[in-house]
Amino acid sequence: MKDKRDFDILENADDIVLDELSGVPALAPGAKKRILSESKRKLYRRQRNAGIKHFKAADQVSGVERYSRPKWRIFAGIAACFVLAGSVTVTLLALNRGDKVPVKQYPTTPAAVTEESTTTSAEFSTDTTNSNEMYISPEMYENYSDTAVELVRKMHELDSISRGAVVNVDMEDVKSVTGTGTDAEIMTYYKVTDDRFKTMDDFRNYVADFIAEPYYTQVISHIIDTEVSSYTFREIDGQLYVRSYKDYSVRANDMVNEITGTPEVDIIDDTTFNFKVATTLNGEPQETSGIAVLVDGKWKLKEISTGASETETTASDEQTTNDPESDPYAGHFYDEVSQRCNIEITKSDSFDTDYTYNVTVRWSSSAFDTTEWTFSGQFNGRGVLSYTNCESKHYVTTSDDSEPQVTVDYSNGTGYLSVSERGDKTGFVWNDDNFAASKDCFFAKD
Amino acid sequence: MTGTDYCKLHDHSPDKAYDALFREYCDYVHAIIFNRLRSVASREDIEECVSDVFADVFFGYDAEHSSENDMKGFIGTVAKRRAISVFRSITARQNHLSGDADDEMANMSSDTDIEAESDKTETQQLLMSKIKELGEPDSTIILQKYYYDRSSGEIAELLSMKAATVRMRAARALDKLRALLTGSGITL
Structure with a gap:
């Protein structure tokens, strides 16, 4: 055997030899x-071209700036509230009910996640990215985003707790404590009966669960530091007590934080990411930004801050949400094969809660003969909308000015609509189980 | 991995599904692509093609029609088609650059010789069986060195051996393989 060329005989091998x-x-782990990584990058590019957007760290970095403008920090603010008597309070009603801070559910659909208007189309259209970049799939991005929402939600909850709200208490078990310094009045405390924390250590653990040092020390000191006479929690006879709302001047329910937007996430590395999310404080637009770090396998807040929103994000967000161009699926599509069929995809009224799209397919055999299929459903992670509720109607018009005769061909029809590729184009293929010709269609953006 | 397994995993976590699918079929896809492009494409081209195959599979696998069958057949088909497409693309480019019309005509006029193809398949299978007879790690070293064209250093790293050991074993294994093939009446 002379050299490696003798092994050319193995080329174009059959399946047995290939096995x-x-x-x-043959391939090193690297x-x-x-x-x-390259495969995923190509996949995401195709999904993006198909309207299923993807995210990569570099894109997000370019679109998200570190939140650095002057702002008050929520929980530094809490401390100030304690010092300034009357700036914070808690309601008896809240204590009795153990109310939770109302927090809007964060939508996790592709449409909601993809408000990265700062990521330019030029960035998306170029394919010269360094292969060493960390690519973030939609799901990974969503996980970071969900984590950000959860951390902000917990912080809002702590905000309320620090004012004595959303804590279950036994109102029959009351202790009176005389304060010192500027809080020299008699303060009333109720015994905490909350399952989350029965002792100071429980409370510390509760906070430490989502706040990392050194921010943890800063936050906790404002809530249970014994040096602060007006602290919210106090251990009396080994039991945990929370200060009565009567000692505060502002109703807790008047300090309502809500998450109203979709977090923008800036992934720094495997253990750190920044986020920014639109929130409201008593209905006023705010922006909350923070840094999350991975500590012992758990994401915790390294810092968080909230300030008045610099832009009218609410209005523009609504506009973006309702704009079909900003949605990966909604729009009007035309069958390139038959050239007589089109699809209109719109968000349903319940889209904000169940992400359902309404789809109408129209096939015009002639100016007087049209068949219409209507169905609805959700796109899954692979861009496939399966349906079982299709209604097919046949419209026949006998003259220009007559009302069409409508015949329902069938109801509860099944099939699917799926993102697909034809050459360089990306669009939809349709497969209705009752209409065989649907398989031949390819719908491109009109 | 069956189509159903993949879809279940994908529904739970697409990324995990991609990773699992890649882990299971990466070597298989690479074997197909390399086998077809070995003589015309660079190592980088081949890796690029493998990544294209998985992107095709990730994007194009129809969850609605997934089955309990192993995905190997589907992936193998995608890989073969992609390999043929790349092969044609590369050879067409090379032919275009060479401008050798005579070569082009010669290729166009060549018909498939079924008998020769059959002989070739038999020879391939015999060669593989003889390589397997060498036992590990010699069979891997032989294929790595003479089929995959890896250097002794690369093979050593892959097999956690010393490069000198790889060189020595490769030489001995080659002699042994030559003897085995001669004994079977095969001369390459």
Whole structure:
């Protein structure tokens, strides 16, 4: 055997030989990692072209700035509230009911996640990205985003707790404590009966669960530091007590924080990401930004701050949400094959809660003969909308000015609409189980 | 991995599904692509093609029609088609650059010789069986060195051996393989 050329005989091998060859470890782990990363990058690019947007760290970094303008910090603010008597309070009603801070649910659909208007189309359209970049799939991005929402939600809850709200108490078990310094009046405390914390240590653990040092120390000191006479919690006879609302001047329910937007996430590395999310304080637009760090396998807040929103994000967000151009699926699509069929995809009225799209397919055999299919459903992670509720109607018009005769061909029809590719184009393919010709259609953006 | 398994995993976590699918079929896809493009494409081209195959599979696998069958057949088909497409693209480019009309005509006029193809398949299978007879790690070293064209250093890293050991084993294994093939009446 002279050299490697003798092994050319193995080229164009059959399946048996290919199977045996595949058993030979031919790729180093580094090469495999590189190929997988490249595969995902290509996948995301296709999904993006198909309207299923993807995210990569570099894009997000370019679109999200560190939140650095002057702002008050929520929980530094809490401390100030304690010092300034009357700035914070809690309601008896809230104590009795153990009310939760109302927090809007954060929508996690692709449409909601993809408000990265700062990511330019030029960035998306170029394909010259360094393969060493960390690419973030939609799901990964969503996980970071969900984590940000959860951390902000917990912080809002702590905000309320620090004012004595949303804590279950036994109102029959009351202790009176005389304050010192500027708070020299008699303060009333109720015994905490909350399952989350029965002792100071429980409360510390509760806070430490989502706030990392050194921010933890800063926050906790404002709530239970014994040096602060007006602290919210106090241990009396080994039991945990919370200060009565009567000692505050502002109703807790008048300090309502809500998450109203979709977090923008800036992934720094495996253990750190920044986020920014639109919130409201008593209905006033705010922006909350923070840094999350991974500590012992758990994401915690390294810092968080909230300030008045610099832009009218609410209005523009609504406009963006309702704009079909900003939605990965909604719009009007035209069948390039038959050239007589089109699809209109719109968000349903309940889209904000169930992400349902309404789809109408119209096939015009002639000016007087049209068939219409209507169905609805949700796109899954692979861009496939399966349906079981299709109604097919046949419209026949006998003259220009007559009302069409409508015949319902069938109801509860099944099939699917799926993102697909034809050459360089990305659009939809349709497969209705009752209409065989649907398989031949390819719908491109009109 | 069956289509159903993949879809279940994908519904739970697309990224995990991609990773699992890649782990299971990466070597298989690479074997197919390399086998087809070995003589015309660079190592980088081949890796690029493998990544294209997985992007095709990730994007194009129809969850609605997933089955309990192993996805190997589907992935193998995608890989073969992609390999053929890339092969044609590369050879067309090379032919275009060479401008050798005679070569082009010769290729166009060549018909498939079924008998020769059959002989080739038999030879391939015999060669593989003889390589397997060498036992590990020699069979892997032989294929890595003479089929995959890896250097002794690369093979050593892959097999956690010393490069000198790889060189020595490769030489001995090659002699042994030559003898085995001669004994079977095969001369390459």
